Amino acid sequence: MATMTRRVFLTPLALTLTLTLVSLVARVNSHPLLTNAFWSASAVLLIWQVALYLHCRHSSSERSFQVNIRPQHYLQAGVQLAVFGYWGWYWPPVYDMAWLLLAQLLFAYTFDMLLQWTRRESYVIGFGPFPIIFSTNLFLWFRDDWFYLQFLMIGVGFMGKEFIRWNRHGKLTHIFNPSAFSLGLFSLILIATNTSDLTWGHEIATTLVLAPNIYLFLFLIGLVVMYYFSITLIAASAAAILFALSALYAAFTGIPYFLDSEIPAAVFLGLHLLVTDPSTSPKTPMGKGIFGIFYGTGVFVLYALLGALGAPTFYDKLLCVPLLNLSVRRIDSLVHSIQQNRILSGWNLEWPFSRANSLHIASWAVLFATMTAFGATDGRHVGDSLPFWQKACSNGQRNACERLLSIETVYCDDNSGWACN
Template identity: 50%
Template sequence: MPPLRGFSIASVFIFGFVLFGLLDRVRANPRLFWSFMGAVAVLLAWSAVLFGSAWCRRRRLTLEFVPRPQHYLQACLQTAIFAYWGWYWRQVYDSYYLVIAQLVFAYAFDLLLSWSRRDHYRLSFLPFPIVFSTNLFLWFKPEWFYFQFMMLALGFAAKELLRWNKHGRETHIFNPSSFSLMVFSLGLILTGKTDITWGKEIAITQFYPPHMYLFIFLIGLPAQYLFGVTTMTMPAVMTTYLFGLAYYRATGVYFFFDSYIPISVFFGMHLLFTDPSTAPRTELGRMIFGSLYGLGNVALYYVLHSAGVPEFYDKLLPVPILNVMIQLIDRAAGSELLRRFDPSGFGRSLVGRRRNLAYIALWTIVFAMTSAAQGVGDKHPGQSVPFWQRACAEDRLHACAYLKVLHSNFCRQGSGWACNELGTLEAERELDRTAAVASFERGCDLGFMPACGNIERIIN
């Protein structure tokens, strides 16, 4: 096609993006509005330079529609997650127009980037899983939304520019959404600006819907059947769970405090690191890859918690590092030392999707047993205040600190009893009379009479 026709196609996406920027809800927030207009200006300037140059050089541009199952299937599954999650956290529904706007922006950016580097553009559903995956883990608040567009742009740029030869085929090194999530997560950590995102709220509210672990398990099955990613998800889950069991046996408390595997980490094990294009090729390699992701979450959670940084970043940081290691992992899996553990030597008659189905059957049994043991699911002993009260009384590792977090949260939510318990903890454990009096006063104001008595007792 001539450059003018290519420009008209790009203009359709840009014009659609402009329409979102003119919505009343966008114009009501000046910073959000100018985030849109700034992105529009970049896209228009890029289009003018690109198609003006193409016209002068008499380039012939081509466009091909290539729908790939891994893209539209993942998009459908992620849409189901947004629908279920949003029913229990309305911020998801309230932000639907921003997600759709990101999709339009992503198509415009991807088209311009491809035609800037070559004459051919493959139109597909790829922007859907990239945008949805990004928004399942991190999105910026409206006042800072220009960072959201920058994060998407970085993901597409990384996919296009950071490439290598993998088993004789040139492909992208990094999972696009994971790479941009890691870069922006590091930026937020280093600047201490986590509060300009919904990151904390996302990690917390993904637990709001009932039976969310089961829902994610079921949602993941179609992709596991079609693309054989069970060999990554199952080892990641089991490695993290077994570590949690060992930690509990050693310390008497839970590593992640209120679960063996936080729901947001469980999300990551199904939806973030399982891109077949950026994973090892061998069966054993994928199992090692999954186990390393589980261990990476554990290690990063410890580092982030020790540094006083929000722990939800733990699932976002290790994926690009593992992406770089996949060829090394495959070579290690084929070494003399590890070859004897290669599961591909078992059940050789099971190939293709029959083998995928066999792994799904095994994963179903493992998930059912783990759920029965409260390894995953809505209920966990670490969610119980009495458990942490006993652990604190026994001076278990970090127990009193976490008990204080629980009491503080419930006190802020209006529990006079929790405020009284918080004051008692501050007075007796931390010897902080000022903080204790403030907590008792809050409890008294909420109508919990023992807190009123404790004010007089601690003052006198």
Template identity: 45%
Template sequence: MKTDQKQLSAGRALLLPTAFAAGLIIVGVLRSEPAITRAMIAAAGVLLLWVVALFARAKSTSSEFGLSVVARKPHYVQCTAQLILYAYWGYHVPSIRAFYPLIFAQLVFAYGFSSLLAWSRRHDFELGFGPFPIILSINLFLLFRPEWFHWQFVIIALGYLAKEFIRWEKGGRSAHIFNPSSFPLAVFSLVLILTGTTDTTLGIEIATTLFNPPHMHVLIFLVALPGMLLFGVTTMTLAAAVTTYMFGLAYFAATGTYLFFDSYIPIAVFVGMTLLVTDPSTAPRTESGRVIYGVLYGMATIALFGVLRLMDAPTFYDKLLPVPILNLLIQMIDRSVTTGPLKTLSLERVGTALSATQRRVASVGLWGVIFIAFAAADGVGDEHRGQWVPFWQTTCAQGSDRACDYLAVQQQNLCERGAGWSCNELGILL
């Protein structure tokens, strides 16, 4: 849905980002944490200074700004899926609800920043649901602690700046290269790893608490289905999930332990496969290309998990770092399956009698069958043996150093939650 574009004077148009800045100040003043208040007021100050500068430039050139209301289907479909996930997560983990106002403040900033950037560059701005998937995706993986919260606004700004300035020709038109949420997440992940400052964020806590609500794999599977049916992104998730699961089976057969310890496909990784890497505008266009893209994402996540463990760095970055690299490869991947060496493997030849809608439905049906098979085999879900202390005790007793190391982590976590028996077991183990 799109309304007719209206041409507004600079004074009228800039009331919009001014209102967003004012809203950000109000939210900041209402916070009890001084650091967050300062961060929000500072972010609002940046917006207001930008408003003044843009107004002065517009007056000197007699410029007008275009404004239209646009409800793009990819934006509000993904927004709905993410909001359901946040609501379910917050219902089962009360501490998550405390972050809702912070997410709201980021949305306010994103609307103000994106409007000013658009008018600074093109003199037109589309007001719609665009900021929602970006902000909600970022906060599903990374959120700075109160004393460092100002960096949260920098992440958002970096995402929008990358979308605006890092572009290429795709399909005969200019398009942004990187997913506007995954690019800043990857950049900040790399910086946090190299500087050893992960503790300034709640990244580990986010990855951990995503596991707490029951049946999270099922919920994520369900909320992602509308996007898969509408935009044909199923094969990316399917390929990534199958790749990760099959490697996990092989790893268990070789070592007797689970690669990701408590699941073949951890919740946070599954979120990445379904709600982060599947942005249709920064993914391959061909079906075969999307399969390759998904396989590469699964393989990259596995490889980075191993590398991060060797570096003794937090492993939750594994699903964030590969996405921008894969974004850079999408045109090469598409060429390889249309005119390149992988042309003979093109899936476009399969089901040629089916319409595009029927192909999407068939892909979702196949993914549904595979997901149910995963769940039946405890490949996903709440009953994986890697979540059971007895499994790790037995495997540790059989001489697996990896199992003993993870058993110590489990016992320590349980001890910190008040399980006295676990404290005793930890003392014996150490």
């Protein structure tokens, strides 16, 4: 085996040793089960690379690196990191996760490297693992005692990316958004086993609003991704359909569909930084619009379905993304059929979607301003009003008494004696 090949194996070894060293910091070392999770992950990686190294040595095969720095990866990662920074300023557990985020990045790079070297000779190195890890952690963390499942979830995401592929536009590519695949799969398992309390999922979904003007913040940083990767139609279509469906529901029932918002902040985050992966979404403008409408409708339906089943509703934004990824080729086919059909093409159905991306962004800004004017983003929402829910509960409206109880519980926890009676 060539000297260069022996040298490249020093990279995963260094990453594995660094992961082991991170287990010695106080944030990790003070929790025995968390420390064991780190050591177990390091041991698996070390055994794998030793076995792979011996295989390469026996077969005289080589392993190497290829560098591919894609703006899609580092710009997404930068935007996601900005969310962590702003959100964590107002909810300290986010900053408390910093060492665990670093550990996941070390694990992800090593796991992905060994996985690719197991299947081929070269590993494409770049910023790819960053948006996968950040996206996963923006929506779901396992608690310290169960953190080995976080490493497992990361590994499943990369395995899905590597093994579950199809031919699209003449190119073999992964079907699923890697983070959405693992998030969706683990969400189903957590729901089926009624073990959501092993995660910070509920807290993550509800604490984004602790950051002032979080909707405006997400809108502004989302413009960066929209400008560079033309995914505006996905986010805008999803937001538009959710806003419309929520407004219709409130008009007919008199209470908000999502109880304390028109579009939950975590869903607003998802339609900016989860469903919009350029690699696993449609390429055509009309396809992107359809994709976004499907996401918004899926979230709307899943929220009611999960609530009816007694499952946590914060999974609504996660479960539909893998299904949407599977629908991409059918959406592409539908768009192609519309373009080829003389009657449908004569209706010019593509016109709303075929404008330049700058016009799409301008239209999205107008929509966001409209939503804000109607109180659907930042600011006090009618669902935050105690008298509103007291009246709705007395009228026997859906979920009104449960919402009233949850508000009174918050007041009680804040030492408001009247709410504890």
